[in-house]
Amino acid sequence: MLKITDLHASINGTEILKGLSLEINAGEVHAIMGPNGAGKSTLASVLAGKEDYEVTSGTITFEDQDLLDLSIEERAREGLFLAFQYPVEIPGVSNVNFLKTAINEIREHKGLSALSAKDFLSLVKEKSALVALDASLASRAVNEGFSGGEKKRNEIFQMAMLEPKLAVLDETDSGLDIDALRIVAGGVNALKSKENATLVITHYQRLLDYIIPDFVHVLYDGKIVKTGGKELALALEEKGYDWIKSAE
Amino acid sequence: MSGTLIDFCKQLEPTQLKLPTALLQAARDGVEFQHHFPTTRDEAWKYTRLGRVAALKLSPVKINQPANPLPSSETIDIIFENETWHCAEPITGLHIDFSGALDTTAWNACTLQGHVQHINALTAQGGVAIRVDANTKIIKPIRIIHRIQGEHTGLILHHQFVLGNHASAQLEVFFEGTSQDTYANVLFDFFIGVGADLHTDMLQQTNGTHYGFHTQRIYQQKDSTFALQTLTANTHFTRNDVEVFSQEEGTHTQLYGAFIGRENNHIDNHTYVHHTAPNCTSDENYKGVLSDKATGVFNGKVKVYQDAQKINAYQSNKNILLSDSATINAKPELEIYADDVKCSHGSTTGQLDQQALFFLRARGISESKATDMLIKGFMAEIVGTVKSSHIQEALHSLLG
Ligand SMILES: Nc1ncnc2c1ncn2[C@@H]1O[C@H](COP(=O)(O)OP(=O)(O)OP(=O)(O)O)[C@@H](O)[C@H]1O
Ligand SMILES: [Mg+2]
Numbered sequence: 001m002l003k004i005t006d007l008h009a010s011i012n013g014t015e016i017l018k019g020l021s022l023e024i025n026a027g028e029v030h031a032i033m034g035p036n037g038a039g040k041s042t043l044a045s046v047l048a049g050k051e052d053y054e055v056t057s058g059t060i061t062f063e064d065q066d067l068l069d070l071s072i073e074e075r076a077r078e079g080l081f082l083a084f085q086y087p088v089e090i091p092g093v094s095n096v097n098f099l100k101t102a103i104n105e106i107r108e109h110k111g112l113s114a115l116s117a118k119d120f121l122s123l124v125k126e127k128s129a130l131v132a133l134d135a136s137l138a139s140r141a142v143n144e145g146f147s148g149g150e151k152k153r154n155e156i157f158q159m160a161m162l163e164p165k166l167a168v169l170d171e172t173d174s175g176l177d178i179d180a181l182r183i184v185a186g187g188v189n190a191l192k193s194k195e196n197a198t199l200v201i202t203h204y205q206r207l208l209d210y211i212i213p214d215f216v217h218v219l220y221d222g223k224i225v226k227t228g229g230k231e232l233a234l235a236l237e238e239k240g241y242d243w244i245k246s247a248e
Numbered sequence: 249m250s251g252t253l254i255d256f257c258k259q260l261e262p263t264q265l266k267l268p269t270a271l272l273q274a275a276r277d278g279v280e281f282q283h284h285f286p287t288t289r290d291e292a293w294k295y296t297r298l299g300r301v302a303a304l305k306l307s308p309v310k311i312n313q314p315a316n317p318l319p320s321s322e323t324i325d326i327i328f329e330n331e332t333w334h335c336a337e338p339i340t341g342l343h344i345d346f347s348g349a350l351d352t353t354a355w356n357a358c359t360l361q362g363h364v365q366h367i368n369a370l371t372a373q374g375g376v377a378i379r380v381d382a383n384t385k386i387i388k389p390i391r392i393i394h395r396i397q398g399e400h401t402g403l404i405l406h407h408q409f410v411l412g413n414h415a416s417a418q419l420e421v422f423f424e425g426t427s428q429d430t431y432a433n434v435l436f437d438f439f440i441g442v443g444a445d446l447h448t449d450m451l452q453q454t455n456g457t458h459y460g461f462h463t464q465r466i467y468q469q470k471d472s473t474f475a476l477q478t479l480t481a482n483t484h485f486t487r488n489d490v491e492v493f494s495q496e497e498g499t500h501t502q503l504y505g506a507f508i509g510r511e512n513n514h515i516d517n518h519t520y521v522h523h524t525a526p527n528c529t530s531d532e533n534y535k536g537v538l539s540d541k542a543t544g545v546f547n548g549k550v551k552v553y554q555d556a557q558k559i560n561a562y563q564s565n566k567n568i569l570l571s572d573s574a575t576i577n578a579k580p581e582l583e584i585y586a587d588d589v590k591c592s593h594g595s596t597t598g599q600l601d602q603q604a605l606f607f608l609r610a611r612g613i614s615e616s617k618a619t620d621m622l623i624k625g626f627m628a629e630i631v632g633t634v635k636s637s638h639i640q641e642a643l644h645s646l647l648g
Contacts, residue, residue, distance in 0.1 A: 048610045076612035088603045092625025101621070102611040109612070141625070142607075158611065 001026050001197050002047075002067075002166055007058035009046045015056070016042045018222030024166065027194045031208055032201045033233060034219035035241050040201045041085050043219070044170045048082040049075050063165065076102075077109035079165030083155035083172045085201075090142040095154065096124055098142060099161050106162060127160035131187040148175040156187045163191070168199045173207040185210030205237040218244055251302045253279040253363055260308045260371035260402055265348045267369060274360050275369035282363055292362065295545045295577040296487060296516045301459050304431055306402035311374045323420065323638070324388050326376050328405065329395035333376070341384035341415075345377040350408045354439045354467070364461045364489065368406055368435045375406040375435075382412035382441065389418040389636060396425030396432055396454060403432045413441040413469075420636040421450040428456045435463040440472040442496075449636040451643075452480045452488075459485045470496035477634050478517065480507040481646050485514050492521045494528045505534040506630040508623075508646070509542030509574070516545035521561065523552045526586075529560040535630050536567040537623050538574035546595065549581040556586045563593040568600055568626060570619075620648040 002024040009017040016039045024030050034040055046053050047060070049072035060067040063078060070078065090098075103123075104114045115123070128138050133153050143151050152172050159167050169188070173181055188198060188211050200211055208216070208230060216233045218226040218241070226232065226244055236244075257279060263272070285298040310331050318325045318336045326344065327334040338344055360369055380386055396403050411417060423432065432454075440446055452460060460483060466474050480486050492501050507515045521530045536544045546565045567576045580593040600622055608618035624631075624647040631643050 048606075050606055071615075072606065072609040073612050073614050073618075076610055082610055084607065088601070088607045090601070090604045090607070090622070090625055092628030093604075093608075093621050098608060098611070098613070098621060101617060102608075102613050105614065105617070106612045162611065 001063060003059075003061045005059045007046070007060065008056045009042060009053050010056055011042070011053050016053075016222055017046065019058070020219070020223050022217065022224055024197050024199060026165075026197055028215065029192070029198045029200070029211060029213045031213040031216045031233065032199065032219050033203065033216065033236055038219045039222045040219050041170055044082055044085075044168050044201065047075075047080065047168060048072060073105070076162075077106050081159050081162055081164030081167045083152075083159060083167065083169040085170040085174075087143050087151040087155055089144045089146075091144050093142050094139060095137070095142050096139050099124075099158060103161060123161065128157055130160050130190060131156045132183045133157045149177060149180045152176055153180065153184060156184050160187060160191060165196050166199065167196070168201070170201045171203065172200070173202050173204060181207065182210060205233045208233050220244060252283055253285060253367065254283075256285075256302065256304075257367055257370050259306045260404060261310065261373060263370055263372045264311075264374050265350065265369075265372045265406055267350070268352060271358070271360060271369060275366040278360065278366040279363065279370065282366075286363060292518070295543070296514065300485070301431065304400070304402075304429060304459065306400050306431055308371070309373055309401055309403050322388065323391040324386075325391045325393065327393045327395070328403070329393070330397060333374070339386070339388075341381040342386050342390075343379040343381075345379075346374060348374055350377055350406070351379065351410050351439070354408070354410055354437070358437060358465065364433060364463060364487070365435065368404055368433050368463070371404045372406040373404050375408065377408045377410075379410045380412055380415040380417050382415055384412065384415045386415075386417040389420050391420040391422070391636075391638070393422045394424070394432065394434065396423070396430050396458060397427055399427050399429055401427060401430045403430070403434065405434045407434070407436045408439075409436065409446070410439045411441050411444040411446050414443040415441060416445040418635055419446065419448040420638060421448065422638075423450075423452045423454055423460060423462075425458060426455045427458070430454075430456065430458045432458065433461045436465070438464065438466040438474065440466065440468045440474050442469045443471045444469070445473040447475045447635055449477045449634045449639045450479065451639045452478070452483050452486055453642065454483050457484045460487070462486070462488045464488075464490045466490070466492045466501070468492065468494050468496070468499040468501065471498035473500045475502035475633070476504070477630065478503075478505040479630075479634070479639065479643065480505070480515050481642075482508055482510055482513060483515060484512070487516045488518065490517075490519045492519075492530070494521065494523050494525055494530070496525045497527045499525070499528045501528075501530040502633070503530070503532045504630050504633055506627050507534070507536045507544060509536070509538045509544055511540045511542065513538075513542040515542070518545075518547045520549045521551070523550070523556040523559045523561065526555065526557045526559065528556070530562070532563040533630065534565045535627055536565075536576060537570065537626065538567065538576060539570035541571070541573045543574070544576040546576070546578040547581070548579075548593070549583070550591065550593070551583040552586050552589050552591065554585040557588040559586065559589040559591070561589070561591040565595040566626075567597040568623070569597060570600065617648075624648060
């Protein structure tokens with residue numbers, strides 16, 4: 001589904017990703033862990049197409065297309081979803097209104113007709129229940145005045161609404177209480193299928209008790225330096241990152 | 249500089265209004281004394297050039313005949329177009345008059361200032377005088393439409409709206425037209441009686457090279473409420489002067505504005521709130537979005553006079569520039585001579601929120617739609633205060 005090969009990316013002339021390679025297949029759950037500043041969010045932003053970053057070399061293919069050739073919105077319409085580490089507040093733009101536009105633009109891209117108002121509303125009902133997002137939050141301005149945890153739930157709500165092929169969740173677990181963590185993880189698991197894949201970026205092994213990864217990668221200084229199974233997360237939790245650095 | 253003020257007035261008809269002689273004389277003295285249109289050296293016209301206006305060749309609209317009464321609809325309509333005016337049938341407690349006779353008791357409050365008001369006094373072709381009886385609630389909105397048609401048309405009107413004590417009404421005002429080289433100088437005097445309440449929404453949406461001068465003067469008596477929403481959409485040249493005289497205790501004033509400019513549009517909003525009485529509030533919020541080479545001006549002045557204690561005056565101006573060639577000149581001014589007041593003002597100008605734009609696009613929304621959404625969201629707090637459904641609709645199709 002996604003294949004990243006020797007990716008180098010920089011911002012304002014500073015190289016952040018320094019030869020990163022990663023492959024994700026349909027049906028898989030991957031986790032990326034790594035110290036602060038390693039480049040995890042940078043990877044997520046480059047995948048989503050943020051224009052501040054310059055890809056200096058390497059390739060990314062997504063569903064047999066050159067991802068780097070696509071605009072931000074085309075990537076989303078092709079099924080890429082990024083749950084932001086720091087969701088933005090957009091006063092005056094209602095959550096459901098923007099989602100309706102997003103869904104219909106994605107449907108149009110797929111050659112489907114627009115959702116009726118009725119079908120859209122029942123979808124909102126179903127998916128907000130899935131992540132236990134208060135119905136009033138769904139209709140408020142995007143993230144405006146939301147608590148930290150509510151913003152994260154809102155990201156997963158959007159993911160549930162848009163049903164992406166590949167979801168990249170950037171520290172969606174941070175700032176969530178235990179109950180919310182379970183709910184969010186439950187939402188992610190409920191949406192899991194053989195056709196889609198998930199990439200979770202996290203600092204905490206705890207999340208991976210709920211979202212069981214097939215692979216755990218360590219991103220360090222702009223590269224994937226180690227890949228293992230679920231047990232790698234446990235080892236990291238216990239020993240930190242130093243042993244990997246020294247093993248390098 | 250081309251034509252003098254006197255030459256400019258000569259192309260138009262002498263006033264059809266029955267103005268007090270002293271006022272008329274003051275206007276004559278004014279244009280004679282000032283002689284030329286003001287230049288950018290004049291503080292009030294610092295960012296707005298009048299050379300093109302001075303050079304306009306105009307022929308006046310002669311407003312002489314009322315057409316057949318308009319059918320009743322969900323608004324009480326007054327329409328100025330093609331040398332005629334139309335008016336809906338009057339209803340109880342509401343008086344609509346086109347004779348040019350203004351309520352002179354109310355006139356005691358007024359003086360004339362600046363060339364726009366002088367030209368208006370000397371060449372007004374008419375106007376509507378609306379009066380609502382005391383203790384009367386006019387439920388249906390009153391709608392005034394100005395259609396400025398025909399090249400080189402000059403439309404000069406002086407309207408008066410007198411709201412009796414404890415009366416209330418809702419007003420919608422439209423300016424539309426598509427002709428080239430047109431001029432409008434339309435002045436409203438609002439007299440808001442004790443405990444009365446007037447809500448006014450104004451949409452300025454003229455296409456073509458139209459030069460629009462809009463003056464609103466508001467005189468508020470004790471415990472009255474006045475709200476004005478001024479919405480300016482892609483007009484070639486617009487100057488709005490809103491001046492509020494809060495004359496007695498307990499008044500509340502709301503001045504909101506949204507302006508959108510593109511191409512070479514020039515939109516200038518000047519407001520001046522005089523707090524001469526204590527225990528009053530004023531709330532001002534103007535928002536602008538400019539693209540291409542459009543220019544905007546916001547000059548908001550609040551003056552709190554010496555004995556006007558316990559004033560709460562809030563003023564905000566926020567602008568978004570969508571292009572490097574768009575400019576805004578914003579200047580909030582506070583003058584406070586009382587000591588127990590709460591005043592705040594602020595002005596910010598920036599670009600569209602790039603994080604928000606990225607977020608929306610990352611959800612699959614095209615750049616242009618995402619931009620429209622953010623602009624609409626930016627304007628939402630202004631648009632949300634508009635009561636007129638006609639203007640809501642117009643803004644909806646304008647903002648997407
Ligand atoms: N505009 C910028 N200019 C220069 N360096 C930047 C810029 N933006 C980010 N960086 C740097 O890029 C590096 C990687 O940042 P990134 O946000 O990808 O880290 P991260 O792995 O997500 O960290 P965290 O765990 O704290 O979220 C950091 O050192 C950061 O300071
Ligand atoms: Mg990060």
